[in-house]
Every structure is written in C-alpha cells, then in structure tokens.
Amino acid sequence: MKREMLTGNAAAAWGVRLVEVDYVPVYPITPQTEIIETLAGWISDGMMDTRFVTMDSEHSMITAAGAASATGARAFTATSSQGLLYGFEMIYTVAGWRVPLVMVNVSRGLSSPITLEPDHNDILAIRDSGFLQIHCETCQEVLDSIILAYRLAEDERVLLPVMVNMDGFYLSFTREPVEIPNLEEVREFLPPYRPKHAFFMASQPMAQGVAVLGGPAYSYFKYQMHLASLKALEVYGEICAEFEREFRRGYGPVEGYMLEDAEYALVMAGSFSTLGKKAVKRARDKGIRAGLLKLRLLRPFPEADLRKALEGKKAVAVLDQNISVGKGGILYSEVASCLCNSKKRPVLLSFIGGLGGKNISPHEFEFLFEKMIEAFEEGTSSGTHLLYTEKEWEEMSLLKRTAENEGKA
Amino acid sequence: MLAGILSEGTELDENVKLALSVFLAVAPLDIKTVEAPPEASPVIIVPFEPAQISSPTINALGNSPLRMTGNWRVFRPVWNREVCTKCMACLARCPDGCISLDEEGFPCVDYENCKGCLICVRACPAEGIEKVREAQVL
Numbered sequence: 001m002k003r004e005m006l007t008g009n010a011a012a013a014w015g016v017r018l019v020e021v022d023y024v025p026v027y028p029i030t031p032q033t034e035i036i037e038t039l040a041g042w043i044s045d046g047m048m049d050t051r052f053v054t055m056d057s058e059h060s061m062i063t064a065a066g067a068a069s070a071t072g073a074r075a076f077t078a079t080s081s082q083g084l085l086y087g088f089e090m091i092y093t094v095a096g097w098r099v100p101l102v103m104v105n106v107s108r109g110l111s112s113p114i115t116l117e118p119d120h121n122d123i124l125a126i127r128d129s130g131f132l133q134i135h136c137e138t139c140q141e142v143l144d145s146i147i148l149a150y151r152l153a154e155d156e157r158v159l160l161p162v163m164v165n166m167d168g169f170y171l172s173f174t175r176e177p178v179e180i181p182n183l184e185e186v187r188e189f190l191p192p193y194r195p196k197h198a199f200f201m202a203s204q205p206m207a208q209g210v211a212v213l214g215g216p217a218y219s220y221f222k223y224q225m226h227l228a229s230l231k232a233l234e235v236y237g238e239i240c241a242e243f244e245r246e247f248r249r250g251y252g253p254v255e256g257y258m259l260e261d262a263e264y265a266l267v268m269a270g271s272f273s274t275l276g277k278k279a280v281k282r283a284r285d286k287g288i289r290a291g292l293l294k295l296r297l298l299r300p301f302p303e304a305d306l307r308k309a310l311e312g313k314k315a316v317a318v319l320d321q322n323i324s325v326g327k328g329g330i331l332y333s334e335v336a337s338c339l340c341n342s343k344k345r346p347v348l349l350s351f352i353g354g355l356g357g358k359n360i361s362p363h364e365f366e367f368l369f370e371k372m373i374e375a376f377e378e379g380t381s382s383g384t385h386l387l388y389t390e391k392e393w394e395e396m397s398l399l400k401r402t403a404e405n406e407g408k409a
Numbered sequence: 410m411l412a413g414i415l416s417e418g419t420e421l422d423e424n425v426k427l428a429l430s431v432f433l434a435v436a437p438l439d440i441k442t443v444e445a446p447p448e449a450s451p452v453i454i455v456p457f458e459p460a461q462i463s464s465p466t467i468n469a470l471g472n473s474p475l476r477m478t479g480n481w482r483v484f485r486p487v488w489n490r491e492v493c494t495k496c497m498a499c500l501a502r503c504p505d506g507c508i509s510l511d512e513e514g515f516p517c518v519d520y521e522n523c524k525g526c527l528i529c530v531r532a533c534p535a536e537g538i539e540k541v542r543e544a545q546v547l
Contacts, residue, residue, distance in 0.1 A: 112465060113465040361450070363449050363450060363451070363452070364452055367451075367452040385452075385454075386455050387452060388452065388453060388455050389450035389451065389452055389453065390450045390451050390452075390453050391450035392450070393453055393455070400462060403466065403467040403468060403469070404467070404468040404469055405461070405462050405466065405467075405468055
C-alpha cells in the first residue's frame with residue numbers, strides 16, 4: 001500500500017491497473033482523456049500487460065469493449081457526456097449480453113448549449129439500460145469503486161456491466177491523497193474472471209446476443225436483467241463487507257452524514273455532496289438538525305436503505321444535479337416513489353442545482369434548509385426550485401445584452 | 410532524457426546551469442490565503458423568457474474577419490491582371506469569402522484573412538494566379 005496525490009482520473013487509471021485488465025479500447029473526450037493517457041503510458045512502458053486500441057468512435061469503442069468481455073477477457077473503457085450519447089445504442093446492447101464490462105463516465109453537461117463542466121444528465125441518460133451505476137464523491141472512492149465494480153459485475157449472480165461515475169473537473173482534475181492498495185491484495189479480493197456463460201473457445205462454439213421474435217422471449221430476458229440488478233444489491237452488501245475487512249474502507253449503497261438524528265435530510269449524489277456536508281455542518285451550528293444522504297448506488301436503486309434512512313424525518317429535500325426537461329429532478333421522482341407508501345413519509349422537496357458545474361453557494365443551501373422547515377410547518381411543498389442567485393441572474397443578463405438578445409422579444 | 414539528445418559533458422552542464430540560474434533568479438513569494446466570505450446573494454425564482462431571448466444565439470455579425478488568420482499562410486495567391494478574364498471563378502470558390510472585386514472588376518484578396526489554401530489557383534481557368542512562398546527558408 002502506498003499513498004499518493006492523485007487526480008480523479010489518475011485514481012481511475014490506478015484502479016484499472018490494479019485489476020489487471022486484458023483489453024482497453026479508447027476514444028478521447030474532455031474531461032476523461034487523462035484516464036486513457038495514463039493507461040497508454042503504463043502500457044507503453046510495459047507496466048501493464050494489456051492490449052490498448054485507439055478506436056474511431058465511442059460507438060465502436062463500447063462495441064469492442066463489450067465484445068471483448070463476451071470472449072471472457074477483462075475489459076475496460078471510459079467516456080463522458082457526448083461520447084456516452086454517441087455510443088448510447090451499444091450501452092443497452094452490451095448490458096443485454098450480460099457481460100461484466102466496467103466503464104468510467106466522467107460527468108459533463110450535455111449539449112446544447114455545449115459545455116465542459118459537470119452535471120448528471122449524461123450518466124442518467126443510461127439509467128434504464130441495465131448498467132449498474134456507482135457514483136463517487138472522492139478520488140479514493142473512484143479507485144476503490146473500480147475494484148468493487150469488477151467484483152460486482154463478474155459475480156455469477158449479477159453479470160451486468162457497471163458504470164463508475166465521477167464529476168468532470170471537480171473530481172477528475174482535483175488532486176486528493178489516495179491510498180493505492182497492493183496488487184497482491186487486489187488479486188486476492190478479485191480472482192481472475194472465468195465465465196461459464198459467455199466466452200470464446202474454439203471447441204465450444206456459441207452464438208451470443210441472439211435476436212428474439214415475440215414478446216414473451218423478450219420480456220423474459222429483460223426481466224431477468226432486472227432481477228439480476230436487484231440481486232446486485234445483496235451481492236454489493238457482501239462484497240463491500242469483504243472489501244472493508246481487506247482494505248479498511250467501507251462503502252454502503254447509500255452514505256449517511258449526520259443523518260441518524262436529523263430532522264431535515266438532504267439527498268445528493270457525486271462530488272457536490274462535499275458542499276452539502278459542509279452546509280449540513282453549518283446548519284447544525286445554527287441549531288437546525290440537518291443531515292445528508294449520499295446516493296452511491298443509483299442502479300440498482302437502494303430503495304430499502306433509502307426508506308430506512310429517511311422515514312420519520314420532518315422533511316427531505318432532493319438536490320438533483322440534473323434536469324428532466326418537462327418534469328424536473330430525476331432523483332426526486334425516484335426518492336419520492338420509494339417513500340410514497342410509507343406511513344412515516346416526510347414532506348418532500350425538489351431542488352435542482354449545479355447544472356453545468358454551477359457552484360452551489362452556502363447561501364443557496366441556507367435557502368434550501370429554510371424551505372424545508374417551511375414545508376414541514378405547512379405540511380406540503382410543490383414544484384421544482386432551481387438554485388440560482390440574483391447575482392448569477394445579473395451576470396446572465398449581462399451575457400444576454402452582450403449577445404444582443406435582451407429586449408428582443 | 411536530454412542526455413540522449415545533447416552531446417555528453419559541457420553542453421548539458423551549461424544548459425542545466427542556465428536553467429538553474431533562471432530558476433534561482435525568481436524570488437520566492439509568500440502567498441497569504443484567506444477564506445472567502447460566503448456569497449450572500451439571495452436565491453431567486455428564474456422567470457420564463459421566450460426563445461428569442463432564451464436560446465443560445467448571438468445576434469451579431471460573426472467576428473472571424475477580425476481575427477486576422479492570414480498569418481497561417483505558407484503560400485499567397487498573386488493575381489496576374491494581364492491574364493485575368495474577370496470570370497469570378499476564384500471569388501465563387503474561395504472557402505473563406507476573402508476575395509472581392511475592385512472598382513475595375515478585378516478580383517482582389519484580403520490577405521489578412523486568406524489562409525493560402527490555393528483553391529483559387531486551381532480554380533482559375535486562365536491559370537492567372539501564381540502561388541508565391543511567404544517567407545524563404547534560409
């Protein structure tokens with residue numbers, strides 16, 4: 001074990017190096033490129049025994065990675081935002097092959113307007129595909145989650161691909177101290193992948209990913225994916241316990257921060273949760289019994305953990321770093337759906353913040369807690385509130401004037 | 410790494426010495442950090458605005474002619490007025506819209522923006538445009 005200052009991207013590369021992947025097809029995109037650059041360097045220097053191939057697009061890249069997985073190889077690839085959308089067709093396809101591909105997505109807002117900074121609309125676009133999703137807050141979490149992801153994906157009870165997500169720039173380019181486990185320890189935790197269902201052997205020919213005609217066959221395969229994904233919740237619990245014994249770092253499907261005795265709970269995902277935790281601490285200093293629940297697993301959705309942690313709270317605010325245009329926050333709907341039948345249901349509030357990497361200031365969190373208290377007192381809340389300050393509105397107005405759009409209508 | 414490129418001994422030593430002298434010439438700087446006071450701007454309700462305002466559009470002329478991208482050029486096209494028939498084939502084909510007509514109807518080029526792609530040279534049916542190297546290699 002050694003400790004180094006690593007960016008989120010470098011931590012991801014270290015995770016991939018430690019699991020000793022066989023094959024890495026790549027295509028560059030900001031802010032992900034540092035991952036594949038780092039791997040390319042190590043492979044070229046002979047430090048990794050891995051086949052590295054530069055592809056012509058993300059569509060080909062995900063196809064190649066999934067296909068390699070279907071031969072029994074341990075494969076990895078990474079992308080972001082527009083790249084993920086360009087390869088979108090193959091995300092669903094590879095998931096249906098039931099192969100344990102692990103990918104990293106470095107979140108970045110979607111076009112248009114085109115941008116580079118993060119939000120979660122890219123990763124949430126593949127929410128329903130069958131890929132499992134692990135969302136990371138810190139660089140250490142990125143490295144560890146990749147090791148966990150292979151173990152989870154390759155488990156015979158799961159056999160679904162996993163996407164490990166980190167926020168572009170805020171995590172991908174932020175250096176944090178990261179413990180790099182020893183290779184021997186990782187080998188012990190993650191045995192070689194020996195598939196019984198999908199592999200390449202000349203003496204045992206098979207056709208994989210075949211077509212079906214007729215709803216009953218299609219329904220069967222899709223529902224089996226769903227059951228396997230739910231099974232992954234149980235498996236995840238087991239392997240996290242083992243991981244903690246081995247490496248002394250524990251990761252639940254959700255993480256609570258000052259949550260147990262909290263009356264007002266904030267739900268967040270990704271690196272912006274750090275801002276949320278600080279805000280919770282400030283709120284506590286002011287006498288508000290605040291807490292935070294961070295979602296680490298988004299697929300499978302940890303309903304029972306969530307219900308257990310949030311039932312009986314006075315109010316719960318979901319702060320979505322995404323927007324489902326025409327509906328609102330995506331995670332709000334998910335959290336609401338698992339609390340709606342609860343007898344101890346808290347009042348639920350929906351906020352959207354951090355779109356395209358927009359900062360969430362302490363004042364905006366204060367506003368959010370005020371609204372929670374208000375909603376509890378009134379016993380209800382409605383609508384989605386975008387966290388946006390007067391100062392930001394003024395800056396936006398200046399931009400509109402510069403673009404000569406102000407006053408056009 | 411430099412050792413493989415530079416000859417052994419003095420040349421490398423001299424370079425290291427020079428680099429060190431430059432490095433040491435910069436006085437170390439004390440940076441004081443203070444925690445920025447939290448932004449106290451109130452949260453607002455963002456109002457609806459029609460697409461005429463709220464689409465990512467800039468209602469102004471493009472500014473690329475101001476960028477003076479002509480300095481990319483390796484070869485410049487030069488017109489021979491003796492041969493030019495004023496057919497305007499060059500003007501029609503210029504991908505950057507750099508060619509206009511002068512008072513006499515001859516094509517003239519904006520060298521500040523012409524990137525020297527030489528499509529005009531190929532397009533000229535009278536072979537009246539010459540390519541001339543911008544700078545001689547010494």
